[in-house]
Amino acid sequence: MLTITRTIRIPDEELDFAYIRSSGPGGQNVNKVSSKAVLTWQFAQSAALTGAVRSRFETRYARRITREGCVVISSQKYREQSRNAEECRAKLKAMIEAIVAAPVERRVTEKTHGSHRRRLEEKRNRSAHKQGRRKLHPE
Template identity: 40%
Template sequence: MIRITHRISLDDDEIEETFVRASGPGGQHVNKTETAVQLRFNVRQSPNLSDDVRRRLERLAGNRLTQDGVLILVADGHRSQKRNREAVLERLIELIREASIPPTPRRPTKPTFGSKQRRLEAKGQRSDIKRLRSGKPDV
């Protein structure tokens, strides 16, 4: 069991890890060891996520989410497979934690009395300018 929050925890069998060769420099070692970790987590089939968390997680995942609803995370920043596994799992946990926080609703604000007065004053000045341009005499 992987504990995300006090309400959300994932089973180990929901996460699939595959190991691939990391790209980039590294000499002979990088050419024969599979240190990069590719984590797959099926967001749509997970029984441990509520519908709200699932929707927010799909939105947060962006292009890391496949058409089938599988979240793919890759870690290849470290030289050891163990540290890459820890890093990619931490990223998954952080992503789910962020998705579990509901958005705060926007509180509508009202313009202040002073801003209303300044707006009306500016409108009056603009009106005077346009009236003077028209060339019509004042009545």
């Protein structure tokens, strides 16, 4: 059971792990051992997420979701299968924790006096700079 919050828990039955060979250097060990872990979670059919959390997850991580509605996470950071599997679970947990809290609506505020003054000063400086580019007409 992957526990994200008190209310969000993903059963282990929903998490499918596959183990394949890692890429990169490593000598004979990398050619013999399937240590890379690939986690597949069908979040579209999962009852663990509420509607609002599911929609935020879909919008934020749309690039990670397959056509079938699966999230695929992989890890080959470690040499052991179990540590890579735990890394995948930690990545999924971090992804869900990032979208659990609803985003705070920004309150519209007025421009500060200082920012208004700085903007006008910058406009004056830019105008003077451009005025200096004009040709001088001797009288």
